[in-house]
Structure formats: C-alpha cells, structure tokens
Amino acid sequence: MTKDALKPLQILVVLSIVLLALVGWFLYDDPKASPPKTNTLENLGGDFTLQSADGPVSLHDFKGKAVAIYIGYASCPDVCPTALAIMRQAFVNLPEAYQDRVHGIFISVDPERDTPEKLKTYTAFFSPKFTGLTGTKEEIDTVVDQYGAFYRMVKLENSNMGYAVDHSSRIYFISPDGQLMTTLSHTAPPKAVEDVLIKALQ
C-alpha cells in the first residue's frame, strides 16, 4: 500500500473518532438522555422556595430542624408512598427529645396533576410533620438541579394514566444549619433514616 492509499482511511478514522466524541458529549450533556450524574454532596443542596397549600415555603423556614426531603409525584402509587412511609416511621421512632426537631418535605415534579392542595392532603396522610411542595416547571427544575435529582415525563402507551414520571428516588437529609448531609434510597430501613436524623440533631 502506498502513502496515498492510506490517506482516505486515516481521514475516515479521524472523522469516526470526532463523531463518536460528539455523540458521547451530546449523550452525557443532555439531562433528558442520561441518568443523573454522580455529584459530590458538597456541590449539591441549598435553599429553595416552593408553593404549599398555605403559601410559599422555603427550606430556611426549618432552620434548627433536621429535614428529610423526597422528590417524586403523588400519582406514583408505589415508590413515593414507600419513601414517605419510611420517613414517617423514622420520625415516629425518634427519641422524644428529637420529635419536634424534624420535618419532612415532599416535592412534586408533576405540577400539572399535583396541586398544592392535593399535596397537602397527600402528605398529611403520612405525617403532620410533612409539607407538600411544588411550583412552576422552572422552579422545580432549579431545585432538581440543585439536589442532583432527575425526572422525565414518559407517555404511557395504552394506559389510562396518560404519562408516568421517571424519577430518581433519594431521601435528602438537611442539617439544622441548612446543609445537605447525605442521602438514602427509598429502600433504606426506617432505622437508617432515624440514625441520620439523630446524627444531624446531636
């Protein structure tokens, strides 16, 4: 083979690499196409303000308390109630001295179906210490980004639900001074949730 014959092959190889890199970059960068990136906790969390049935609520309203946050949607029949039930159980099991120093926040990423009033009924069913919040898509997306969470609406074919919401499923723990301490999965035992809350309050 001569040098000239190799040239088109070399160009093809270089072009392929560039194309693959572009596709990779696109897939990695598009939040709709990739699951949440693994972020370090130091970069995540922070204050936010969203709507409850009783007016705007901010994370800083709960300063001095340990807060457990879950991001989901009320039509979710399964994973979200499981997470809220675990949070409730952990709250109930806490030593009495800590009982009034914890709060739960459920953020719905589905404002089309979840009005603040509906969320109030939904969260109160689990615990009087839970507040249901939502907001405009922009407000929700800001909080979702802040906490490294993820969601997307998915049309369900032939289902009367219309659409489901795929979502990351973490319980976020906020220390009394407003810092994101750690996260747990919705499958964590209530004892693990309780332990984190106690650690936050000690």
Next chain:
Amino acid sequence: MSRLFFRSSTFATLAAASFLSFTAHAADVTVSDAYARAMPTAGLNSAAFMMLHNNSDESIELIGAQSDVAKHVELHTHTHVDGVMQMRKVDGITLPAKGMAMLKPGDNHVMLIDLNAPLAEGDQIELTLKWSDNTQQTLSVPVKFAMPGNMPKEMKHEHSMKKEAHVH
C-alpha cells in the same frame, strides 16, 4: 455469570415452551398476602400487591384486573435503572408452571388509577383478576397502610423470586 445466564435462558425457554403448549386454569392459582395501599382521597392512585402461586403443570398469564374502587385498573411494573425509578404498563404477568409471581412494591403491581373514594386502612375492596384462559377470580383484598415492615416475610427474599413481565 455465564451459568446464571444459562440458567435464566433455560428457564425462559422452558417457560415459553410450556406457555405455547398448554394453558392452566385459573382455579390452579393460589393468591396469598394480598393487600391494597391505603390512600387519603379520591383522585389519587393506589396499588394492590399479592403473591400468586401457580399450582398446575402449565404456565398461565395474568392479563388484567378490575375493581369498582378506581376508574381504571391496569397491570404495571417498576424498573430501577441507574437510580431512576420507571413505572410502565405491562400486558401480562406470567406464572410459570409450578411457579409464582410476586406483585410487590417496587415491582409488578395492580395499579388502581383515579380512586373513586379514599382507601382507608381496614377497608376491604373487591378485586377481580383476569387470566389468559378467559377465567376470572374475584378477591376480597384488605386495605393497609403499606410499610416495608408490614410485608410478609416471604416478600423480603427478593433474590429467590422469579419475575416475568412483558412490556410492550
């Protein structure tokens, strides 16, 4: 890994073969530990969970369900992909010959869409299961405040369970 693959593919082949050859009768299915999740108001969704044991030598498929407590009843499943929970409708849930299917939180479930009334703990609801042989089975299902701790012991041994759902 390859052994696991071999075993699961053998299992799938056997299940498929038996499904093609025969159909079991719904009377051969035993339902246990059924419950529906309590919900505070109409308009919300709930879910029913249970263990289904196929006592026959032939596979059978759960193809639908019906209940007066909700506007719509469908079979759904959850998958957990890279930390993201995804709920999808399934057309059926197969019970292999002499096998079982678990309908449990975070997995296959009967989805009760748009409740007509709240489901309170202690209530009993009627739920009809529809099978691939055109038979039906009506159950009286208790409503529970579903807690991970409330689950029957068998439900906790996830790795011993077989799940076959067809997503279309």
